[in-house]
Amino acid sequence: MRKLRQICQTGLGISLRLSFVGGTDMEATENKLKLYSHWISSCSFRVRFALNLKGLPYDYQIVTTFSEPEFLKLNPIGFVPVLVDGDSVIADSFAIIMYLEDKYPHPPLLPHDILKRAINFQAVTIVSSSIQPFQNYTVVHLQKYIGEKIGPDEKLPWTQRVIGKGFTALEKLLKNHAGRYATGDEIFLADMFLAPQLDAAIRRFNVDMKEFPTLSRLHEAYNEIPAFREALPENQPDAVH
Secondary structure, eight states: OEEEEEEEEEEEEEEEHHHHEEOOOOOOOOOEEEEOOOTTTTHHHHHHHHHHHOOEEEEEEEOOOTTTTTHHHHOTOOSEEEEEEEEEEEEEEHHHHHHHHHHHHHSSSSSSSSSHHHHHHHHHHHIIIIIIGGGSSSHHHHHHHHHHHGGGGGHHHHHHHHHHHHHHHHHHHHTTTOOBTTTTTSHHHHHHHHHHHHHHHHHTTTOOOTTTTTHHHHHHHHHHHHHHHHGGGGGGTOOOO
């Protein structure tokens, strides 16, 4: 899939327009999506992965100050990602991906099988409710406080314990349902949430994956997907290397 890029200035930083040639939804091409994102945000990563997988072109809007008044008009809670589609503004990665799924249903991110669909929702809930919240912008600042109280050497083990507990639940959930990907041989919603979380756990938080063979195998499979690699944090225009 060939990729065209254009850089332009915006009020919140630099916008990177990703236009895909081949397999692009023509409606999306005419209706320019804007994604307010931050390179290190795993929630933004989920949406980038979904957009890339569906072949939807979008303008990448960098958010560096979450308390910026113009950004708070879009999302008063001050978190990324936020998707703007014409006059529609959608915040929260799950809401955004479900919106994209309804409006641009190909390729589908939800299986027809009701059990597989339920497993996808379970995996999404574990990631979004039991793991990721301990790594968001607010908690990162809380960890600085924790480091002052218990010592800096305890901050990483604390994060690893939280991730490990969630990964234990995911491993048990998926070991009898996974195929090439989380719930079979097709990429579905659960993969949108698992892939960024696994990448962060392994590369940012040095989580020992030996107890999670299913998740380790999924991580390897995700790294073979071009849409995933394009969405990686280090490949974003605001990445800090």
